[in-house]
Amino acid sequence: MKIVAGLGCIDDYIRLVQAGADEVFCGFVPYEWNKTYGNLFPLNRREVLYYNVQINSYEDMKILKKMEEKCKVPVTITLNYLYYIEEQYELIADIMKKLIDIGFTEFIIADLSLIVYLKEKGLKCSIQLSGECAEINRLAVKFLNQFDLKRYIFHRKNTIEDMKAIINDNRDSNIEYEAFILNERCHYTGAFCSSLHCDELHHLCKVPYELCKIDVKCSNFPLVDKRMEEYYSFSVDEEDYSSDFNDDNYILGSTGCGICSLMKLKKAGVTHLKVVGRGNFIDIMEKDIKNLKKSLDILDSAHNEESFLIETKQSILEGKCSKSCYYK
Template identity: 50%
Template sequence: MKIVAGLGSIDEYETFVKAGADEFFCGYVPFSWAEKYGVIHPLNRREVLFYNVQIGSMSELQILKKMVDYYGKPVKLTFNSLYYTGEQYPVIAEIITQCMAAGFENFIIADPALMLYLRQQKINCGIHLSGETAEVNRGMLEQMLPFGIRRVIFHRKNSLEDMQSCIKFVNDKKINYKCDMKENIEEKYMFPDEYEAFILNELCHFSGAFCNSLHCDELTHLCRVPYELGNLHKKEETDAAQKDVAETDRIQEKEGKGLPLDEDGYLTGSTGCGLCALYRMKQVGITHLKLVGRGNYTDFMEKDIRQLRKALDILEKSDNELQYQREMKASLFPDGCSQNCYYR
């Protein structure tokens, strides 16, 4: 399995390569797009200018391509919005064409209409089905296969059983599936043979497509706004539960307990971790591991990549799942983990 790390700027590329990343994803939003559409009609749902989340100029992309040529670690570009206006499809097609001319061939896309438009325009770029899609299951993949998906990126709430079922479905289809658009797509684009799943960070309580937040400079991300979960019809029970939580927090604070963060405030997977599931992920057919981190501190991302690489090394030497989990936890989490699990 390969490590796919989020890239916030070209300055991070070399650092993350040396840390052990195999592949990268990043956003590209030309200034002309930002100037015309602002944050209301986002290109990839990361309309941020004041910190490193994406690349904003073709010159940066060209520099990045030279780095890719030197280090040999590919980069794919994200177009993660769930839909676009009619006038935007030709604009996006032109942007993708320019990116392909600059040497980038794979694009993460969430909007089925954009996939259809690209194929109708005979733009044979590599399409990776975005993890921002509302659902990934066999019925949905039945509809997506005609667009020539190279890779399926499972969303945050897909279980390992879901992934295994989808992978088996595609593998069974490879034998006799006939694509209606076959004459427009090269044979190598017909069926996905790569499958990517979330492994570290940002276990958002929303599932991509169902997030109604604008990820921009002007507003706090909706998932960062303080909130409470409870039953309005059982206020007494809710109040009692809150008192118990408050008392537990007070005791842990007094005893110095809580997340075992280091002096920099870092803990691998503190906001979401799937390392315990690596053994099963390999068995069900996951080929790539998504390490979320666009906009994260660079040194935290570097540590995450190194820790994930250690986990993969331990996995290769393990004979069974229990052995892997024991050795991984002893090596990566001697003082305990976040218990904020992607897959239980």
């Protein structure tokens, strides 16, 4: 299985590669898109302008391509917003043509209408179906096969049993399958998430909430308001946070982890493992990838699942399980 890592800034590419990433994916939003549509209608699921989540210039993409040619680790461009309006398709196709001219031919897309449009335009590129599309069962994948997709990226809520059934039923051996393995274990399914992921607001999935029955006589809303006030009164300076990072407070996959399920994922037929990282601190991403690489080495030499789990928990997790399991 290969490691696929998220890239938020071209400066981090070399470190991701040196850490052990086999592939890198990144978002790209050029000036002409932001000028027309702003950041509330993004090209991908990051409504962001002011920190390192995506690349914003063709010149940077040219530099990234030179690094890719040097390091031999491919880069895939993410254009995985849930849908686009009709007038945007021509602009998206033009952006993709410019990227293809630079040398990028791999794209992650969620909008099926855009995929059809690109096929009709005859764009020469490979398409991976984003997990934001939420391919959820064998019938869905059988329908989607008509689009000549290179890879299916399973969404966060696919169980390993789901993945195994889909892969076993899909007889085309050339198709690749990617599953989440580290970070961002969101409780939403991407295809049904309407939250913004922007500079000004906390992500909806990170806002505290409580599931309860609303009592008309004794309203819960004052308590919710109080918790919201406490939440927004607490802020962490990004620079201070990054300077506090060290081996002692590092936990592998603190916001989502599937390390213990590596053997099950391999047996199911998963070929690629996604380490979510656009916008994450590069120091944390680097350690995540290195530890995942070590886990894969343990997997290759393990005699069975029990020996793999024992060695992984001793040498990788070291008693610091995040308890945020992707696959229980």
